Amino acid sequence: MNNELRTVWWEPGAVCLIDQLRLPHEQVMVRCTDLAAVGHAIKAMVVRGAPAIGCTAAYGLALVAMQSKATDGEALLQELEQARQVLNAQRPTAINLAWATARMLRQAHLLSAGGVEIARHGLLAEAHAILAEDLAMCHAIGDHGAVLIPARGHVLTHCNAGGLATAGYGTALAPIRTAFRQGRSLHVWVDETRPFLQGARLTAWELQQAGIPLTLITDNMAGYMMRQGQVDCIIVGADRIVANGDVANKIGTYSLAVLAHAHGIPFYVAAPSSTIDLSLAHGDLIPIEERSPDEVTQLAGQLIAPIGVRAAHPAFDMTPHHLITAIITEHGVLFPPYDDDLRRCVEAGN
Template identity: 45%
Template sequence: MNNLNEVTHIDNVKLSEDGKKVIIIDQTKLPNVTEYLTLGSDKDIYDAIFELKVRGAPAIGICAGYGIYVLAQTIKAETFDEFYREFVKYKDYLNSSRPTAVNLSWALNRMEEVVTANKNKTIGEILKLLGDECRAIHEEDIKMCGAISEYGLSLIKDGDGILTHCNAGPLATSRYGTALGPLFLGKERGLNFRVFADETRPLLQGARLTSYELEKAGIDVTLICDNMASIVMKNGWIQACFVGCDRIAANGDAANKIGTSGVAILAKHYGIPFYVLGPTSTIDLNCKTGEDIEIELRDPEEIRNKFYKEPMALKEVKCYNPAFDVTDHNLISGIVTEKGICYAPFEKSIKALFV
């Protein structure tokens, strides 16, 4: 039986009751198996992020906040300098796991600021403050997702067809999600949408996660291959495109899962509004444009072998496997944040969010 509340309030990342471990749903096992992992070591947490067991920019940030808190508790030190030196080692190690999603470094930097701002306190007091901070990061994300969902819902109406790419629902965030949040919120209020989910090659986040979340919530979802987006747009079945984001530059260029920029180009051609939804924590004002965003390159075997019983290409064939691409701000109709919707010129509207 479909259960909207069960989907929107899933505990995909949380701290154990004793505060010593991070508990996550292993997203690589979905949709067929729901398995929780308990992470306690630096390698466990690093691997969970790198191997996409936890994924989605906000969820990565939440996991990183909890993770560095868990690791900080294992540090054996008598002085602040000793503690801080080990803390930074853990922080830098976790931060190296994935380069594109800004929430990873944002959360880790925020946790480090707690340490440096309280150097005159005891290590025990610092640990208490770190515990408070990582929990605050999670609670703030829940509130941000709710606000984003409200703003996003204002852009669509009952019966609309929505196309989405990759996964930006509760599994990738907390509670309602970002790009999928308006759809879940609308469902709660009696609205019905027809959602077309790109499968999102090569890791199939749209097939494995987005269609899973929407189907479980009782929302009309149709799974399509990535190269079918054009025909469903041409057929008149799409009234808006909603996608998440992993990093937004100061000019409005947005990095998201590979294939997103192609969807935006198609939407522009067919006159369909294309919206990027994400919290202000994904905005990186230090990145002037998308050219400044580092794009993660992943193992070519994800293209050649993953999800196949046998390789689908000869081992000698080269594979190019960028995890993300950057959508030019000129293709984006609006950027939906928890503080409101930004419209062009994005340099001004984004800057206004932080005044």
């Protein structure tokens, strides 16, 4: 993968992941050798980021096929469908997960007529293709999005939409990486992204590894930086983009979009076509994952709130399309109104 960061990869008999719960202080590889382990890795956020979850789920189904004792195509298809349902249930908001498993099942139906062995190897090849396509899409997003970064290049980003969230190059970080490789002068404001600290633990680590200048800030400092004129644009990723251009992304994204609108700052969303869900008309229909309150009341296993206090933890929020300046995809930059361009983007990706 050209010496780029690997988030997920295949080794015989295992789906391999970099353990994102151990970063930035330890770089540990996890080998998932059965469906339960893959599902746990997705649910527990050992692997996270919509595209990376999709790649992991694709390899998870390939693993199920490799381990299956089915003797005919129909039995294998039933087993894969059950596994698809297990994986899809782990994290409901990011559409890339269901997109990848649906693609794998379609391929399984095509291959099963040729027998179980052909289906096994064909599904592994399809998972490899999904990973390779995601990496190519991320590089294309970088090419299209780099030109949107203003000359001074003070960019704010939220959560982690870098190589760790994808096959290896990133979505929101892709335009930043590309602009930096082109010799542009850049500085990135990195939201820490409570409560899981993906910005502080992961985005800051990625940018530091790449040599890109950054400053880590708490989430509630973003408005101050905007008012001080220290932010030229905002680039975030997405976990689902629906038909009208509404976007689901990590909790706190909507607040940034409102602040950007108030300060006249461009607000960009970067995502591959696999993140687009045309089946939903608007963002209020997106299922929002509710995670454990313990992730709010605890930090690195230490209790930071009074014992017994109630906490809420919606993991995502929805940003309405009218707050989004443009959506950066592998097929180009989309400007409002988004409806027709999003449809064409999906068609181009199929």
